[in-house]
Amino acid sequence: MTETLTLAKAVNSALADSLEGDDRVLLMGEDIGKLGGVFRVTDGLQDRFGPQRVIDSPLAESAIIGTAIGMSYRGFRVVAEIQFDGFIYPAFDQIVAQVAKLRYRSQGRVSMPLTIRVPFGGAIGSVEHHSESPESYFAHTAGLRVVTASTPQEAYSTLRAAIQSDDPVLFFEPKGKYYTKGEVDRSIVRDLETANVVASGRDVTIAAYGPTVDTALRAAVAAADEGIEVEVIDLRSISPLDVDTVVESVRRTGRLVVTHEAPAESSVSSELIASVAERAFAHLEAAPERVTGYDTPYPPSAVEHDYLPSLDRLLDAVDRTLGRRNSRTDLDYSALTTGAAR
Amino acid sequence: MSITVPAPDPELAAGLDGPLTVLDLDGTRLPSELLDPHLRDIDEHALTNLYVDMVRVRRLDTEAFALTRQGQLVLWPPLLGQEAAQVGPARALGEQDWVFGSYREHGFALLRGADMGEFARIWKAYAHSGWDPREIRMAPSQIIIGAQTLHGVGYAMAAKMDGADEVALTTFGDGATSEGDVNEALVWASTFQAPVVFLCQNNQYAISEPVHVQSGVPLALRPTGFGIPSMRVDGNDVLAMHAAARIAFDRARAGDGPTFIEAVTYRRGPHTTTDDPKRYRDEAEVEAWIAKDPIDRVERALERMGANMEAVRAEAKIRADQLAKEFRAAAEHAVPPVADEIFDNVYAQPTRRLERQRLEHRAFVSSIEGAK
Secondary structure: OEEEEEHHHHHHHHHHHHHHHOOOEEEEEOOOOOOOOOOOOOOOHHHHHOOOOEEEOOOOHHHHHHHHHHHHHOOOEEEEEOOOHHHOHHHHHHHHHHHHHHHHHOOOOOOOOOEEEEEEOOOOOOOOOOOOOOHHHHHOOOOOEEEEOOOHHHHHHHHHHHHHOOOOEEEEEEHHHOOOEEEEEOOOOOOOOOOEEEEOOOOEEEEEOOOHHHHHHHHHHHHHHOOOOEEEEEOOEEEOEOHHHHHHHHHHHOOEEEEEEEEOOOOHHHHHHHHHHHHHHHHOOOOOEEEEEOOOOOOOHHHHHHHOOOHHHHHHHHHHHOOOOOOOOOOOHHHOOOOOOO | OOOOOOOOOHHHEEOOOOOEOOEOOOOOEOOOOOOHHHOOOOOHHHHHHHHHHHHHHHHHHHHHHHHHHOOOOOOOOOOOOOHHHHHHHHOOOOOOOEEEOOOOOHHHHHHHOOOHHHHHHHHOOOOOOOOOHHHHOEOOOOOOOOHHHHHHHHHHHHHHHOOOOOOEEEEEEOHHHHOHHHHHHHHHHHHOOOOEEEEEEEOOEEOOEEHHHOOOOOHHHHHHHHOOOEEEEEOOOHHHHHHHHHHHHHHHHOOOOOEEEEEEOOOOOOOOOOOOHHHOOOHHHHHHHHOOOHHHHHHHHHHHOOOOHHHHHHHHHHHHHHHHHHHHHHHHHOOOOOHHHHHOOOOOOOOHHHHHHHHHHHHHHHHHHHHO
16 A cells, blocks of 8 residues: 655654554654654654654754664664754764774674664755765765665655664665655565666666656656666665666666765765776776766855756766767866866 | 762852843843943943844844845844844954854844845855954854854964964854863863853754753853853843953953853744744743843833933934845845856865866856757
């Protein structure tokens, strides 16, 4: 049986069903109780499950994660909310130096079945620190699973799996898509590792995750008008990366475009393209391309649409992989005069 | 062997029995042994100036709120109700001092001399800073809760090393007192006896969370555990706030180290224009604080002093309207950033990698424009 839910409501349902199904699950975060979260994602949960299980925390991100570690020692499954992507950094030590390493340090005797929910990404016209994509910092850290969602169904199914997992999971929710609707079947609980092929095609593979999956699907539709078949892969998990699914696709298409909102430098696209080069080099018919945020801080949102991957930037990258005329065809890089390194 | 750990010394904190007040709600002047010596020069003229400042700050705030509702600004965190908590200390600052504040310090920004044309740009999402920090000696507004307190302490430590007659004022909310950064700032300020003033504007709410989620004791008691003297002050009493700030600045300038001021006040509006406070607090509570309005009581005090209130009000209104007009025009005519600026000011020395991205972005933009 399916129901039509917004992505925010799908997250809410996954939290409610997890709280209902396991009395060791509890939620902790800033403003998640009476207010229902700044995006209303936890709306009604404190009323339903009580302030002992849906905890309005003091304003201290490091403490939210640090105390969740202590609770995990006692067997609780804490779902911690970090209110915005850009607010996660005070908790960085607790996440990368503590949560990520406890299983390893204890020779497997201590589990950290913690889920850290983080609304991420831009295109919401907001102010500083509210539109960032910090996932690569965490993907770089062994011991953490880092997953994303692109649709209400994915949000529901992936979050359920994250909460059930005995590993710590960072769950990045595309806040710009919170109010998009989709069909949700609540009997589906996903694994945390496999990518999804969400559109099939023979010419070019686009790998995306979170908010850029929708853009990639629109690019596939637009490219089809020109007779180009684009295969779209929703990576879902960005750590670990399901390289197998991408390699299998690239073996058929020979062309790869990777897109995300985070900057390109030392990012998910860096890792994915390196892995594909290692394993499918002979199948590549063109250099892989990427369409990402630029290597700058997130800009004032008045110009965020120039910064973010867009349909046209994706189509331009598709054209580059196919050797079709594109924005860089006549670009004269000799105009570059800055810096010593070439 | 037993170790005796001394309890926080309440003697270090004034106002724990009730916030320090010198202006009663009806405008009567209440005696205060602690504050009075620092208010001797405040005559009718000086109080009128503080009054006009508060009226202007409120007008800026309400104008910005309205502009946000009209879609001219993308977001606004209102300070309605906190005018005295900002104007009192802002008027105690020396020109050479620095302010390290949060995102709700419009009163400080205005009184430090922020250009309204630039100020409007931040809330239009045209820029990340609404002023030149070096020009008005105020760091860019800080969204990350409490982070600026460490910057204030560091600035003060540096000023002390340089032997400069400068004080850093760092201002933050009640919620921020739970952050590690703020507690670490207190440790450092105490250890290095930095010439810094901590101004906690306790407006009772961190978005939806009432202050008791952050603390089971008055916030002014907290710093005493770090050895920092503290005052709990009626944050809706501009004179009490002004005097407390003068005490704190005097201590800093005299080499006596940091001081903490808790301004007990109230955020009458939402956290920001996207917030809905009806979900977490009663209207009756707001009404009770409207009765403690910081501007009304100064009007009454001026009346008692025999001021020609008709003239004072008229003058304040003219100046407030002028400011509102200036701000509205700034908001309406602000020049949006161009996309190419995304690549500016990332590094002192632009990198080749980033300049390459700039070039590619330009080429992409012209290809799209060419296709149109």
